[in-house]
Amino acid sequence: MTEIAIYGAGGFGREANLIVQQLIKKGYPYHFLGFFDDEDKSVELGKLYLGNTEKLNNWKTPISVALAIGNGKTRKKVVSRITNPRVEFSKVVSPYAIFNDIINIGKGSIVCAGANLTTNIEVGEFVVVNLNATIGHDCQLGDFSSVMPGANLAGDVKLKECAFVGSGANVLNGIEMAENSVLGAGGVLTKNLEVNKTAIGVPAKIIEK
Ligand SMILES: CC(C)(COP(=O)(O)OP(=O)(O)OC[C@H]1O[C@@H](n2cnc3c(N)ncnc32)[C@H](O)[C@@H]1OP(=O)(O)O)[C@@H](O)C(=O)NCCC(=O)NCCS
Incomplete structure (x- = not known):
């Protein structure tokens, strides 16, 4: 039996828990312990609030942790602060996601219900593919990248x-989004996006931040 906890007790944490509970119902050997969060959630969550990062770093037994944080840069910071060798980052893949081919998914990644992935796709570590996102052929989803609900990556898209x-x-097809780049909700990206740039609109244009 694997002891599993979720880091991040917000809305996305509750969605990740739904996936964990669905996996348990389907026979996965998980025992769900609760949530870690640096914000004290003991009032809302009672015993299901396990504590902050320090508590996780002092956890005495092997523990599997799913990282339910929507923003990749924040996920990266949190991972760098978790130093306990007993922590293993689990991938949490909804039984209601659609895989049309064998796809390797890196540790710490979350794939939500309705996500639809076709063929020759690489999903790195600590990636989030959220509800109903579609990922077309030959896409590469780099570590800590995020595809939010209902977004679509056409073929051969690279997310750094x-x-x-x-x-x-x-x-659109063949587009590369560089490190830390952001495509705003509802935007249509027709050209490569450079490092740290944010683009919005249809077609998406860079906004200065
Ligand atoms: C693009 C984005 C990152 C910009 O965030 P921000 O820097 O905080 O920008 P602001 O909210 O200050 O908005 C700046 C301007 O851009 C506009 N704007 C913001 N996001 C926009 C979008 N996605 N499309 C079109 N216009 C947008 C705002 O209306 C505002 O316009 P104004 O100056 O005329 O009032 C953000 O709005 C966004 O789209 N985030 C993605 C959210 C998402 O998908 N979350 C997933 C949750 S599961």
Whole structure:
């Protein structure tokens, strides 16, 4: 039996818990312990609030942790602060996601219900593929990248580390989004996006931040 906890007790944490509970119902050997969060959630969660990062770093037994944080840059910071060798980052893949081919998914990644992934796709570590996102052929999702609900990556799209595709956005064929770049919700990205740039709109244009 694997002891599993979720880091991040917000809305996305509750959604990750739904996946964990669905996996348990389907026979996965998980025992769900509760949530870690740096914000004290003991009032809302009672015994299901396990504590902050320090508590996790002092955890005495092997523990599997799913990282339910929507923003890749924040996920990366949190991972760098978790130093306990007993922590293993689990991938949490909804039984209601659609895999049309064998797809390797890196540790710490979350794939939500309705996500639809086709063929020759690489999903790195600590990636989030959120509800109903579609990922077309030959896409590469770099570590800590995020594809938000209902977003669509056409074929051969590359998301570099921490790239973020907002809800309902579309990235056209062959486009590359560089490290830390952001496509705003609903945008249509028709050209490569450079490091740290944010683009919005249809077609998406860079906004200065
Ligand atoms: C693009 C984004 C990152 C910009 O965030 P921000 O820097 O905080 O920008 P602001 O909210 O200050 O907005 C700046 C301007 O851009 C506009 N804007 C913001 N996001 C926009 C979007 N996605 N499409 C079109 N216009 C947008 C705002 O209306 C505002 O316009 P104004 O100056 O005329 O009032 C953000 O709005 C976004 O789309 N995030 C993705 C959210 C998402 O998908 N979350 C998933 C949750 S599961």
